Amino acid sequence: xxxxxxxxxxxxxxxxxxxxxxxxxxxxxxxxxxxxxxxxxxxxxxxxxxxxxxxxxxxxxxxxxxxxxxxxxxxxxxxxxxxxxxxxxxxxxxxxxxxxxxxxxxxxxxxxxxxxxxxxxxxxxxxxxxxxxxxxxxxxxxxxxxxxxxxxxxxxxxxxxxxxxxxxxxxxxxxxxxxxxxxxxxxxxxxxxxxxxxxxxxxxxxxxxxxxxxxxxxxxxxxxxxxxxxxxxxxxxxxxxxxxxxxxxxxxxxxxxxxxxxxxxxxxxxxxxxxxxxxxxxxxxxxxxxxxxxxxxxxxxxxxxxxxxxxxxxxxxxxxxxxxxxxxxxxxxxxxxxxxxxxxxxxxxxxxxxxxxxx
Amino acid sequence: xxxxxxxxxxxxxxxxxxxxxxxxxxxxxxxxxxxxxxxxxxxxxxxxxxxxxxxxxxxxxxxxxxxxxxxxxxxxxxxxxxxxxxxxxxxxxxxxxxxxxxxxxxxxxxxxxxxxxxxxxxxxxxxxxxxxxxxxxxxxxxxxxxxxxxxxxxxxxxxxxxxxxxxxxxxxxxxxxxxxxxxxxxxxxxxxxxxxxxxxxxxxxxxxxxxxxxxxxxxxxxxxxxxxxxxxxxxxxxxxxxxxxxxxxxxxxxxxxxxxxxxxxxxxxxxxxxxxxxxxxxxxxxxxxxxxxxxxxxxxxxxxxxxxxxxxxxxxxxxxxx
Numbered sequence: 001x002x003x004x005x006x007x008x009x010x011x012x013x014x015x016x017x018x019x020x021x022x023x024x025x026x027x028x029x030x031x032x033x034x035x036x037x038x039x040x041x042x043x044x045x046x047x048x049x050x051x052x053x054x055x056x057x058x059x060x061x062x063x064x065x066x067x068x069x070x071x072x073x074x075x076x077x078x079x080x081x082x083x084x085x086x087x088x089x090x091x092x093x094x095x096x097x098x099x100x101x102x103x104x105x106x107x108x109x110x111x112x113x114x115x116x117x118x119x120x121x122x123x124x125x126x127x128x129x130x131x132x133x134x135x136x137x138x139x140x141x142x143x144x145x146x147x148x149x150x151x152x153x154x155x156x157x158x159x160x161x162x163x164x165x166x167x168x169x170x171x172x173x174x175x176x177x178x179x180x181x182x183x184x185x186x187x188x189x190x191x192x193x194x195x196x197x198x199x200x201x202x203x204x205x206x207x208x209x210x211x212x213x214x215x216x217x218x219x220x221x222x223x224x225x226x227x228x229x230x231x232x233x234x235x236x237x238x239x240x241x242x243x244x245x246x247x248x249x250x251x252x253x254x255x256x257x258x259x260x261x262x263x264x265x266x267x268x269x270x271x272x273x274x275x276x277x278x279x280x281x282x283x284x285x286x287x288x289x290x291x292x293x294x295x296x297x298x299x300x301x302x303x304x305x306x307x308x309x310x311x312x313x314x315x316x317x318x319x320x321x322x323x324x325x326x327x328x329x330x331x332x333x334x335x336x337x338x339x340x341x342x343x344x345x346x347x348x349x350x351x352x353x354x355x356x357x358x359x
Numbered sequence: 360x361x362x363x364x365x366x367x368x369x370x371x372x373x374x375x376x377x378x379x380x381x382x383x384x385x386x387x388x389x390x391x392x393x394x395x396x397x398x399x400x401x402x403x404x405x406x407x408x409x410x411x412x413x414x415x416x417x418x419x420x421x422x423x424x425x426x427x428x429x430x431x432x433x434x435x436x437x438x439x440x441x442x443x444x445x446x447x448x449x450x451x452x453x454x455x456x457x458x459x460x461x462x463x464x465x466x467x468x469x470x471x472x473x474x475x476x477x478x479x480x481x482x483x484x485x486x487x488x489x490x491x492x493x494x495x496x497x498x499x500x501x502x503x504x505x506x507x508x509x510x511x512x513x514x515x516x517x518x519x520x521x522x523x524x525x526x527x528x529x530x531x532x533x534x535x536x537x538x539x540x541x542x543x544x545x546x547x548x549x550x551x552x553x554x555x556x557x558x559x560x561x562x563x564x565x566x567x568x569x570x571x572x573x574x575x576x577x578x579x580x581x582x583x584x585x586x587x588x589x590x591x592x593x594x595x596x597x598x599x600x601x602x603x604x605x606x607x608x609x610x611x612x613x614x615x616x617x618x619x620x621x622x623x624x625x626x627x628x629x630x631x632x633x634x635x636x637x638x639x640x641x642x643x644x645x646x647x648x649x650x651x652x653x654x655x656x657x658x659x660x661x662x663x664x665x666x667x668x669x670x671x672x673x674x675x676x677x678x679x680x681x
Contacts, residue, residue, distance in 0.1 A: 177421045
């Protein structure tokens with residue numbers, strides 16, 4: 001047998017909004033002014049939430065917090081493309097995506113205060129609690145998308161994860177089983193260039209992360225993750241396919257402008273020059289320039305919005321503090337099982353009785 | 360009405376009945392569809408339920424992890440892990456997600472997933488096919504761990520596990536799949552989780568044994584000059600501490616038999632609980648008859664590793680004569 005090529009592949013990349021705010025009119029999605037403003041507003045809310053959360057962490061009020069600063073377009077525009085009944089399966093940096101889906105700042109802050117109350121959720125929320133073990137949640141989005149395929153619903157699920165997660169076995173298994181089952185699942189990989197300190201080029205020798213879809217037999221596309229219009233459009237198209245049983249991996253090229261978490265110092269592993277370079281490609285500034293160009297944003301509206309966000313933040317901080325103040329330690333016994341087993345009841349009773357280890 | 364069934368037949372019948380009863384039950388795992396499972400525990404179910412039985416891609420983390428998603432979306436996943444020794448590949452999903460989806464969401468979500476998995480030694484299988492990790496699963500809060508020791512309990516406990524609102528690791532002793540037949544009710548038969556059974560009543564000593572060790576214990580009893588009470592926990596977690604405690608209060612002596620290694624095996628938990636609940640009733644030090652603290656040997660030596668009737672009888676005699 002001669003040597004022949006039996007498979008070839010290519011990876012497309014999509015950008016609609018250039019860093020200076022100019023738009024490719026042929027590719028520009030037709031979104032209502034309201035939707036465009038909502039995307040902008042949520043990006044702003046997420047950015048301010050990050051700033052406030054980091055400040056609260058520095059004061060000792062919050063535990064470890066993972067800011068999504070710089071990734072607002074990748075998260076907000078992708079979540080904005082979801083239908084109401086679609087599911088979100090987040091990792092731990094998805095505050096912006098969750099805000100888009102209606103999560104409250106108060107819950108996000110409460111979670112960062114170490115309170116399970118902040119992750120309280122159910123099927124009605126169409127979102128799972130944040131997943132901490134990297135990459136593990138991709139499989140849950142496959143399970144949810146597979147359930148829709150079994151039932152014949154046209155609902156879809158979107159899994160968020162980062163560049164580091166694409167090295168995990170769970171993400172490989174997720175991409176592969178999504179294809180095998182025809183799950184209604186979109187994988188939104190935010191390639192923010194770093195897994196804590198490990199740069200993208202040390203993570204894998206693959207030229208793109210989008211091509212990880214190829215081996216699973218599903219579609220992969222790369223998109224400028226700091227371009228809200230491109231992210232929206234790529235996710236919308238991916239969701240359309242996913243609803244038909246064709247899962248898609250979207251690699252959103254972005255940059256984690258801030259630290260990995262509040263316990264990390266990026267200066268140890270990257271140069272200021274690189275950060276400054278990415279500052280110029282900031283997703284919010286770019287989108288704002290576009291909206292101002294279209295007359296959707298004015299100085300006045302921006303100022304009004306800033307005031308609204310401050311008020312929302314104040315209420316959220318106050319609410320989260322109240323939850324922390326009222327938190328009952330015995331609550332930990334409540335939700336381990338639907339019905340508390342007798343030996344656990346015994347432990348709970350001992351705890352309540354003031355003798356934590358006896359009867 | 361009842362039928363004479365082996366454990367593997369009871370499992371298959373129950374799976375079919377539960378799928379017919381509840382259309383949210385979805386069955387999947389490696390080779391469970393067309394081939395009907397390597398032990399044939401799902402044989403014929405794909406034909407009966409073509410849209411709810413799936414041959415999964417190979418990958419245990421994927422099997423457990425997708426189950427978490429299925430459950431979150433309102434299905435009742437029943438997954439087969441081909442051999443329990445491969446569930447380690449899915450352990451992270453089990454520990455980090457399946458077991459705590461309920462608590463992480465403060466009860467908003469639950470994970471009513473059943474993971475069926477053949478376990479244990481004695482069938483001359485390959486390396487990595489003979490382990491008993493029930494203590495490891497029992498150590499994960501949020502999980503339930505169930506081990507049937509007979510075909511009838513196999514049916515009743517599997518039905519209860521599938522209907523349970525929390526995730527269950529359902530461990531099926533491979534050595535019992537085809538070695539034992541008994542009358543199994545044809546009708547709906549549910550054995551509640553967390554309830555032990557007294558397999559044989561006696562007054563002198565209590566022996567707690569589960570899985571394939573129960574049958575061995577019941578035969579070993581014949582060689583012992585004592586009136587032995589045999590308790591089968593049936594559910595490892597949550598353990599029916601009361602039934603075991605009552606038995607030991609009556610007999611004053613206790614032996615635990617399991618095929619997993621002794622150190623940190625579930626026998627340690629049972630003995631520890633008894634020192635809290637029945638210490639002043641004990642007339643002799645509790646005995647454990649278990650596998651050794653070595654990796655389960657390959658099959659040429661597995662008989663030397665597994666507790667047999669002789670070792671069990673010797674353990675009972677030590678407890679009685681102390």
